[in-house]
Amino acid sequence: MNSREKIQLALCNKNSGRPPVWVMRQAGRYLPEYRALRKKYSFVEMVKSPELAVEVSLQPLRRFALDAAIVFSDILVVPEAMGQPYHFREKGGIGMDYSLDSENCLNKLNTTEAVEKLSYVKEALLLLRKEVGANKAMLGFCGSPWTLACYMIDGGSSPNFPKTVKWAQNSPKSFARLMEKLTEVLIGYVREQATSGIDALQIFDSWNALCPDSDLHEWSLKWIDQIASEVSSIVPVILYAKAPSNRLNLLSSCKVSGISIDNETDLKFARSTLPSHFTLQGNLDPALMETDEETVRKTTHELLNKMKGDQGHILNLGHGIRPQAKIECMQSLVKTVLEYPEK
Secondary structure, eight states: OOHHHHHHHHTTOOSSSOOOBOOTTOSSTTSHHHHHHHTTSOHHHHHHOHHHHHHHHHHHHHHSOOSEEEOOOOTTHHHHHTTOOEEEOTTSSEEESSOOOSHHHHHHOOOSSHHHHTHHHHHHHHHHHHHHTTTSEEEEEEEOHHHHHHHHHHTBOOTTOHHHHHHHHHOHHHHHHHHHHHHHHHHHHHHHHHTTTOSEEEEEETTGGGSOGGGHIIIIIHHHHHHHHHHTTTSOEEEEEOOOGGGHHHHTTSSOSEEEOOTTSOHHHHHHHSOTTSEEEEEEOGGGGGSOHHHHHHHHHHHHHHTTTOTTEEEEESSOOOTTOOHHHHHHHHHHHHTOSOO
């Protein structure tokens, strides 16, 4: 069985003629039941409480016939477990409680206890597995070392993360030291996820495009490979990298089973460019979920027709669903996939 077949089997794609479907960042501010919980608890409180995390993870599945449950968490739980907490800014975006502004800060990052501090994610996964049973897949995820470093060095959300790029360029040895620390913790973290019932793991390299081609391997892909190598024999690994389409061949060199494509790249082009054994995930524009039901139906149907017969396609958005998304648009998306191909 090749890697693509493993992913399709893991994601319960036993239906004829349609791909599995889920949506990146399924739970969130577009759901009224989520907003009701947020009035009572902070985001971090919900992430750290296994029972609340499971409740939020199940909210989209109660409304929509999705094929997979995505555990409610955040990529920044890893730097927090290492001693660098995060929060959400009042005007939007992510803030770290402090930024890594010197090599001295690297000494403060704890790698020995970090995985143990993330045990709440494992507990949430074990509870979620019981809830979803065997009929739906369950997905875990983490951020890539490069993407986590961007938030850690720049101190949160930042246009183009200039401090991180400058550090990586000017101090490659200390930057590699940070990457080693993050990779060590991430390997332990994804191992815990892989043994807690997940059917696939997604690695988010959201800021991949900020790496120059000449530095892409040393800054990002090298570390992703190390993480994927540790768990790919247990669960399939899907890489999401928001990157230009001419970088697909570089991404395909990673030791992953699937590539998640953002909506800037034509999915058919990606299929013709990548080796045939890769599963492709994507790649509807998230803005589509803010339009109307008929527009969603037509656009989704066009993509399904484009990928018709491709047994390695998972339907998804090209990025996370946004707070402005409309519930009726999500319903239209799922209904269109469930009824495909039309009789």
